[in-house]
Amino acid sequence: xVQLVExxxxxxxxxxxxxxxxxxxxxxxxxxxxxxxxxxxxxGLEWVANIKGDGSEMYYVDSxxxxxxxxxxxxxxxxYLQLNSLKAEDTAVYYCARVGHSDCFDYWGQGTLVTxxx
Amino acid sequence: DNQMTQSPSSLSxxxxxxxxxxxxxxxxxxxxxxxxxxxxxxxxxxxxxxxxTLQSGVxxxxxxxxxxxxxxxxxxxxxxEDVATYYCQQSYITPPYTFGQGTELKIK
Numbered sequence: 001x002v003q004l005v006e007x008x009x010x011x012x013x014x015x016x017x018x019x020x021x022x023x024x025x026x027x028x029x030x031x032x033x034x035x036x037x038x039x040x041x042x043x044g045l046e047w048v049a050n051i052k053g054d055g056s057e058m059y060y061v062d063s064x065x066x067x068x069x070x071x072x073x074x075x076x077x078x079x080y081l082q083l084n085s086l087k088a089e090d091t092a093v094y095y096c097a098r099v100g101h102s103d104c105f106d107y108w109g110q111g112t113l114v115t116x117x118x
Numbered sequence: 119d120n121q122m123t124q125s126p127s128s129l130s131x132x133x134x135x136x137x138x139x140x141x142x143x144x145x146x147x148x149x150x151x152x153x154x155x156x157x158x159x160x161x162x163x164x165x166x167x168x169x170x171t172l173q174s175g176v177x178x179x180x181x182x183x184x185x186x187x188x189x190x191x192x193x194x195x196x197x198x199e200d201v202a203t204y205y206c207q208q209s210y211i212t213p214p215y216t217f218g219q220g221t222e223l224k225i226k
Contacts, residue, residue, distance in 0.1 A: 035215070037162075045154075045162065045205055047215040059213040095161055103209030104152035104167035111161055 002026040002107045004096050009112030016086050016116070022079040022096030022109055030054065030074040033099035036081045038092040039111075046092075049081065050099060086116045120145050120211040124204075124218035130226045137193040139221045141206035146186045150210035153182055153191045156220075157202045165204075166191065201225055 008020040022034070035050040049060045049070040058070050069082040079096050093111040100106030121144040131137050141151065149169040154162040164173045166182035169189060179194045193200055206218040 044220045045156075045207075045217040047213075047217070050213075050215075061214045100164075100167065101171070102150055102152070102168040103212065103215070104164055104207070105154070105162070106164050106167070106173065108161040108163070 002098065004098065004107055004109035006094065006096055006109040006112040009094065009114045011115045011117065012086055013118050014087060014116055018083045018086065018114060020081040020083065020094055020096075020112055020114070022081075024077045024079065024096075024098075027098070029072075029077040033103075034072065034079045035097045035099055035105060036070060036079075037095045037097055037105065037108075038090075039095070040089070040092045043092075048094070051079070083114065086114075088116050090114060091116050119214060120147060120208050120216055122206055122208055122216050122218040124206055124221050126221060127219065128222040128224070130224045131196050132226045133196055133198060135196045137196050137200075137223065139191045139204055139206075139223075141184075141189045141191070141218050143187045143189075143208055145211060147208045147210035149185050150208055151182070151184065151189045152207045152209065153180075154205045154207065155200075155202045156205065162205065196223075196225070198225060 003025045005023045030053050036048040051058045051070045067085045071080045095111045096109045097105035098107040123142045151169045153166040156162040170182045181192045203220045203222045
């Protein structure tokens, strides 16, 4: 059974940093692109970043380039998202998702809430 | 970026009704279109990918159609457990992957 479990969210002050983790199980992690998708309170879904199975390619939504960094450790079956210079508008639930057929997001974690507030 | 526009933004229907949600892309995305269901407080769940392929385990009352710029998600007979927000997402012109704004489905 495919499982994705996020952790690392919490309350952080504006300008602060946070590192989110996603532990994957039930599939060959290194064979799949993985993504982060976020959802601000009461809002829709926004794709944040993705990374190739071997970690050699990463892509980001333009508005977040330079502040967020996606990475992975295939020896630990884990995906990460480093969030720097956080702003109030980064407050959201952050989901990790596996990229499947035709680049859909076929499995999602339960999400981890990041709250940026003083 | 390829903008995805869903309509309606919300709708109410009765149990047993046929429900249709549409999604329009600002540029052709061939059939690189997925649909997701999100219930309150839960993660999104994939329903359909490649415009019309039903994800394993999804009830057959859900179906998708379309290609190019215009797509539809149809629920053939609405059930109470289908109350949710539905999102379309394109994966042809990337990055970025873009989602529609969502359609909130309620029971009358």
